[in-house]
Amino acid sequence: MIAVKDRKIALANIGVAYAAFLIGTLAGLLQVFIRNDALQLPAWLDYYQILTAHGVLLALIFTTFFIFAFFTTGMSKSIGTFGPKVRLYSWVGFWVTLFGTVMATVMIVSGKASVLYTFYAPLKASGWFYVGLALFIIGTWISSFALIGHYMAWRRKNKGHLSPLFAFMTITTIVMWLIACLGVVATVLFQYIPWAFGWTDTINVELSRSLFWYFGHPLVYFWLLPAYMAWYLIVPKLLGVKVFSDSLARLSFVLFILFSIPVGFHHQLTEPGISNFWKFLQVVLTFMVIVPSLMTAFTMFANFEISGRKKGAVGLFGWFRMLPWKDVRFTSIFIAMAFFIPGGAGGIINASFQLNEVVHNTLWIVGHFHITVGTPVAMTFMGLTFWLIPYLTGRQFTKSMQRLGFVQIITWTIGMLLMSTSQHILGLLGAPRRTAYAGYNNHPSALEWFDGILTSHVTMAVGGSILFLSAMILMYIVIMTMFLSPKAERPEDFVEFPLAESDKEHTPKFLENWAIWVGIAFALIFIAYAIPIGDMIQNAPPGSKGFITW
Amino acid sequence: MHLHKYEKIWLVFGIASLIVFLSVVGVSAFSHDHTPSGGMDTIDPEKVNETAPFDNPGVSQLDDDTYQVTIVAMAFGYNAPEMKVPAGKEIIFKVTSTDVVHSFTIDNTKVNMMVVPGQITTKSYTFEKPGKYLILCNEYCGTGHHMMSSEIEVY
Ligand code: HEM
Ligand SMILES: [Cu+2]
Ligand SMILES: [Cu+2]
Numbered sequence A: 001m002i003a004v005k006d007r008k009i010a011l012a013n014i015g016v017a018y019a020a021f022l023i024g025t026l027a028g029l030l031q032v033f034i035r036n037d038a039l040q041l042p043a044w045l046d047y048y049q050i051l052t053a054h055g056v057l058l059a060l061i062f063t064t065f066f067i068f069a070f071f072t073t074g075m076s077k078s079i080g081t082f083g084p085k086v087r088l089y090s091w092v093g094f095w096v097t098l099f100g101t102v103m104a105t106v107m108i109v110s111g112k113a114s115v116l117y118t119f120y121a122p123l124k125a126s127g128w129f130y131v132g133l134a135l136f137i138i139g140t141w142i143s144s145f146a147l148i149g150h151y152m153a154w155r156r157k158n159k160g161h162l163s164p165l166f167a168f169m170t171i172t173t174i175v176m177w178l179i180a181c182l183g184v185v186a187t188v189l190f191q192y193i194p195w196a197f198g199w200t201d202t203i204n205v206e207l208s209r210s211l212f213w214y215f216g217h218p219l220v221y222f223w224l225l226p227a228y229m230a231w232y233l234i235v236p237k238l239l240g241v242k243v244f245s246d247s248l249a250r251l252s253f254v255l256f257i258l259f260s261i262p263v264g265f266h267h268q269l270t271e272p273g274i275s276n277f278w279k280f281l282q283v284v285l286t287f288m289v290i291v292p293s294l295m296t297a298f299t300m301f302a303n304f305e306i307s308g309r310k311k312g313a314v315g316l317f318g319w320f321r322m323l324p325w326k327d328v329r330f331t332s333i334f335i336a337m338a339f340f341i342p343g344g345a346g347g348i349i350n351a352s353f354q355l356n357e358v359v360h361n362t363l364w365i366v367g368h369f370h371i372t373v374g375t376p377v378a379m380t381f382m383g384l385t386f387w388l389i390p391y392l393t394g395r396q397f398t399k400s401m402q403r404l405g406f407v408q409i410i411t412w413t414i415g416m417l418l419m420s421t422s423q424h425i426l427g428l429l430g431a432p433r434r435t436a437y438a439g440y441n442n443h444p445s446a447l448e449w450f451d452g453i454l455t456s457h458v459t460m461a462v463g464g465s466i467l468f469l470s471a472m473i474l475m476y477i478v479i480m481t482m483f484l485s486p487k488a489e490r491p492e493d494f495v496e497f498p499l500a501e502s503d504k505e506h507t508p509k510f511l512e513n514w515a516i517w518v519g520i521a522f523a524l525i526f527i528a529y530a531i532p533i534g535d536m537i538q539n540a541p542p543g544s545k546g547f548i549t550w
Numbered sequence B: 001m002h003l004h005k006y007e008k009i010w011l012v013f014g015i016a017s018l019i020v021f022l023s024v025v026g027v028s029a030f031s032h033d034h035t036p037s038g039g040m041d042t043i044d045p046e047k048v049n050e051t052a053p054f055d056n057p058g059v060s061q062l063d064d065d066t067y068q069v070t071i072v073a074m075a076f077g078y079n080a081p082e083m084k085v086p087a088g089k090e091i092i093f094k095v096t097s098t099d100v101v102h103s104f105t106i107d108n109t110k111v112n113m114m115v116v117p118g119q120i121t122t123k124s125y126t127f128e129k130p131g132k133y134l135i136l137c138n139e140y141c142g143t144g145h146h147m148m149s150s151e152i153e154v155y
Helices: A004-035 A047-079 A084-109 A127-157 A165-196 A205-239 A246-260 A276-287 A290-310 A318-322 A328-351 A353-359 A363-370 A373-393 A399-429 A444-449 A457-484 A514-538 B005-031
Strands: B058-063 B066-074 B077-079 B090-097 B102-106 B112-115 B121-126 B131-136 B149-154
Touching: A004 A047, A004 A084, A004 A373, A004 A457, A047 A084, A047 A127, A047 A165, A047 A205, A047 A373, A084 A127, A127 A165, A165 A205, A165 A246, A165 A514, A205 A246, A205 A290, A205 A328, A205 A373, A205 A514, A246 A290, A246 A514, A276 A328, A276 A353, A276 A514, A276 B005, A290 A318, A290 A328, A290 B005, A328 A353, A328 A363, A328 A373, A328 A399, A353 A363, A353 A399, A353 B005, A363 A373, A363 A399, A373 A399, A373 A457, A399 A444, A399 A457, A444 B131, B066 B102, B090 B102, B090 B112, B112 B121
Parallel strands: B066 B090
Antiparallel strands: B058 B066, B066 B077, B090 B121, B102 B112, B102 B131, B131 B149
């Protein structure tokens, strides 16, 4: 059990994460009904306001706060109780992040920032929305530096030793996050804020988009790496095995730093202002993440098989039945992994240069990120929630909560299968994303989209409703384990932090030499971005004034 | 660092497929000109209506086999009178925006162009089948985004 003071930090973060989850999923439910014309909004509420809230609250707020809760708990557990400074800065970081969140949310709710979570210029939100975003990022930096300080103190005390795997992976994720945020901080501080407050008249639109996506793609890996940490470190413990290979795990994580950043152009493949050469170069770099992804997949199957064989499984696939299916902490994450197989395959299609134009900005993309961040990441976080909250509150995770947990993950699975399948197909047929109900004056092509059984309005609405139901069950579990479940008193009632052992005897030391990895990361970023970004600045067209079109 | 034998096989196989795949994509892109829409030309977003070719939007014939369609996108519509083009000929679309970012997307085709103020997006496409094609905007541009559409007739 970690120190009470550290637990409070983690619990505060989880609390905010699930508050965002509650409002965000409610917005999701409204979206599916508005999209099929079953719901008319009152005049003071607009579809795009709701969609902005959904994207910001789930993709940015829920994920980030949850991730810091997980990091805080795991760092305290694996390298020791926080010192007073680390604790202080963790709280400062938490409050600044929360303050920024509230500021941005107030602007969205009051209709002054219906710019969606990508806030593309020259849509011009209230300046305070961008200030809120900046504070959000700065807050996460403060929390990040608190954890880095804690890690450095450990390394000073343990000279010549590799850090525990949890700490290593946390720091890898944080390093990637810090480098990635440079792009969004640059555009928000130097482009959006001066422009939104009227200190400059115009904005360089293409530059702002490129800086956003320099951040936008690694953002995806900021969600994914903590989920991978659960796959590498928590799952083996639930299976009763050790980490398959400490060095491989570390290598795959540093490769993610290298290849998740210099690739943002793959979100801009169909737009002007970037030459085909640079687009294609970044496409090639994008595909490099397949290497650490294959390593991760191999490790997962190795864990399953070793664990199954230990329990006496025979035959090629005998291990499958031996997996701990009755343990909701495991089954949830297993389903999350399974969703990532089609999710990753879809990603390959999206990033494939000329194939991108078939799917870009269609509902396919919406289907895609609901089976990457919306399920593999979110359901891994759910699987962590089942033990993380009771572990932190010292309450029991009762049998009835276990059962409810199963109902929750199964409903999420069914809802997501329905909703995302229909979105994928609709997207291939050409239906656009980010749209309120659009009949396009009953144009025959638009009517055709919704003709199929899987693509009918009903499927998406049923899927969305089941998902929302599942989200509410999860909220019930969260509130129970947070405040109401019986306190654990007997030792066997306490919930553990299932952290697998990792054998680092044969791990080469250079894997924890940050100078190497950060150096290569910046070199790759320089190669991929210096010339095209320089070109955008030097050959910029006259800038754009702001527009408020909502 | 120790790698399991099967893992080596798995990684070598994976990386080899990756190289083959990227080569196919690259060769098809650059030697057969299968590139997505784009272009490096810029324009003053406040002077679109005075700048050629956007001062005279619509269809124009460049030579026997090539037509150009010039379109000005704005919240929430497209300015390009009477879009009618022949099937089987190369059509070059040129689009820009006078306000925010939009898209120019023709349903059932591979024409899916981001339209960014200050930039001119170009795409060449040859329609195979005649018919009336739905044009729509698939990049969020404001309250009327889902109404932003038009039609092109291919004869
Ligand atoms: C109750 C569960 C959920 C439902 C019913 C739902 C529904 C939807 C729908 C219908 C859209 C598309 C709207 C459009 O393009 O017009 C959407 C967009 C989106 N969803 Fe969800 N969703 C759910 C959960 C999640 C989760 C858990 C995440 C991530 C953690 C997520 C992330 C997103 C993002 C990032 C967008 C894109 C927003 C944008 O285009 O600006 N959703 N969701
Ligand atoms: Cu990406
Ligand atoms: Cu639009």
